[in-house]
Amino acid sequence: xxxxxxxxxxxxxxxxxxxxxxxxxxxxxxxxxxxxxxxxxxxxxxxxxxxxxxxxxxxxxxxxxxxxxxxxxxxxxxxxxxxxxxxxxxxxxxxxxxxxxxxxxxxxxxxxxxxxxxxxxxxxxxxxxxxxxxxxxxxxxxxxxxxxxxxxxxxxxxxxxxxxx
Amino acid sequence: xxxxxxxxxxxxxxxxxxxxxxxxxxxxxxxxxxxxxxxxxxxxxxxxxxxxxxxxxxxxxxxxxxxxxxxxxxxxxxxxxxxxxxxxxxxxxxxxxxxxxxxxxxxxxxxxxxxxxxxxxxxxxxxxxxxxxxxxxxxxxxxxxxxxxxxxxxxxxxxxxxxxxxxxxxxxxxxxxxxxxxxxxxxxxxxxxxxxxxxxxxxxxx
Numbered sequence: 001x002x003x004x005x006x007x008x009x010x011x012x013x014x015x016x017x018x019x020x021x022x023x024x025x026x027x028x029x030x031x032x033x034x035x036x037x038x039x040x041x042x043x044x045x046x047x048x049x050x051x052x053x054x055x056x057x058x059x060x061x062x063x064x065x066x067x068x069x070x071x072x073x074x075x076x077x078x079x080x081x082x083x084x085x086x087x088x089x090x091x092x093x094x095x096x097x098x099x100x101x102x103x104x105x106x107x108x109x110x111x112x113x114x115x116x117x118x119x120x121x122x123x124x125x126x127x128x129x130x131x132x133x134x135x136x137x138x139x140x141x142x143x144x145x146x147x148x149x150x151x152x153x154x155x156x157x158x159x160x161x162x163x164x165x
Numbered sequence: 166x167x168x169x170x171x172x173x174x175x176x177x178x179x180x181x182x183x184x185x186x187x188x189x190x191x192x193x194x195x196x197x198x199x200x201x202x203x204x205x206x207x208x209x210x211x212x213x214x215x216x217x218x219x220x221x222x223x224x225x226x227x228x229x230x231x232x233x234x235x236x237x238x239x240x241x242x243x244x245x246x247x248x249x250x251x252x253x254x255x256x257x258x259x260x261x262x263x264x265x266x267x268x269x270x271x272x273x274x275x276x277x278x279x280x281x282x283x284x285x286x287x288x289x290x291x292x293x294x295x296x297x298x299x300x301x302x303x304x305x306x307x308x309x310x311x312x313x314x315x316x317x318x319x320x321x322x323x324x325x326x327x328x329x330x331x332x333x334x335x336x337x338x339x340x341x342x343x344x345x346x347x348x349x350x351x352x353x354x355x356x357x358x359x360x361x362x363x364x365x366x367x368x369x370x371x
Binding site for chain 2: 124128129134135142146147149150156
């Protein structure tokens with residue numbers, strides 16, 4: 001009985017735990033910031049007001065953070081400077097490239113991560129197939145059959161209007 | 166009802182027979198399916214840029230070889246899904262490998278042409294094997310602009326030679342070379358192609 005309770009408790013704990021992490025992620029990724037801000041750090045590039053919505057801007061990175069992404073390793077607070085953590089900046093869909101809002105690197109650092117363009121060079125091809133003479137016999141046979149059929153067909157078509165009249 | 170159906174069937178059969186005849190005739194005498202496949206856009210745009218900027222259009226390009234009576238339009242060909250250089254779609258035309266060197270530039274410009282058509286009648290490169298060292302080859306790039314090449318040698322490769330073993334055909338870059346390729350040897354029924362490829366090499370005469 002005790003074991004059953006323990007199992008049930010653990011199951012609920014796991015479900016709640018996973019659920020809360022998921023909710024946190026969703027909150028984090030849907031966090032919104034003032035116009036011209038990709039996080040709550042610094043100032044809006046359009047209005048010049050602090051991005052955290054107060055009269056004093058928070059200048060990052062925060063303690064225990066290297067970027068505006070994720071949580072502080074020191075105190076567990078969101079590195080975004082806002083109430084929720086973000087895992088890529090607003091205006092980004094991943095950590096690659098630049099924010100469409102303020103042009104900052106989406107990975108939160110000074111330098112954007114841009115995946116290398118993979119170029120598949122066709123390299124040296126094999127030599128081409130440049131002749132069809134060996135197919136002459138089957139082609140001739142097919143041509144003959146199709147030709148006879150076509151002649152019959154033409155004959156039928158030329159006589160058709162007369163028959164119908 | 167049956168008579169109407171029979172008449173309609175005969176009518177459709179007659180039309181089909183004419184279409185089939187036309188298709189087989191054009192496939193045998195004129196058109197060759199090249200099986201060319203497009204490259205990914207990013208790759209293609211990088212490679213197709215091999216046409217020099219001063220060339221406005223490649224539509225006027227022609228290959229002229231007086232000694233074997235060749236005067237053919239040069240089309241552009243790429244790569245097939247099997248990784249072969251594609252062949253020209255028309256038996257009387259030749260195809261320049263558009264991902265390689267442009268004729269007259271340093272490197273190997275490669276042009277392929279058919280030896281015969283689907284009825285074993287001569288195609289554009291039927292007499293390519295008759296070329297000898299010292300023979301003239303002209304590539305008309307644009308109206309009034311002709312490049313003069315002179316044959317310097319020939320080499321025969323197996324039809325299934327690996328890309329590595331034919332690399333020299335496409336990548337030799339110490340001179341302004343022109344390579345003409347066609348089929349030669351015996352017909353391999355199993356593979357529906359000839360068992361050898363003839364490659365004529367020519368160099369630009371400045």
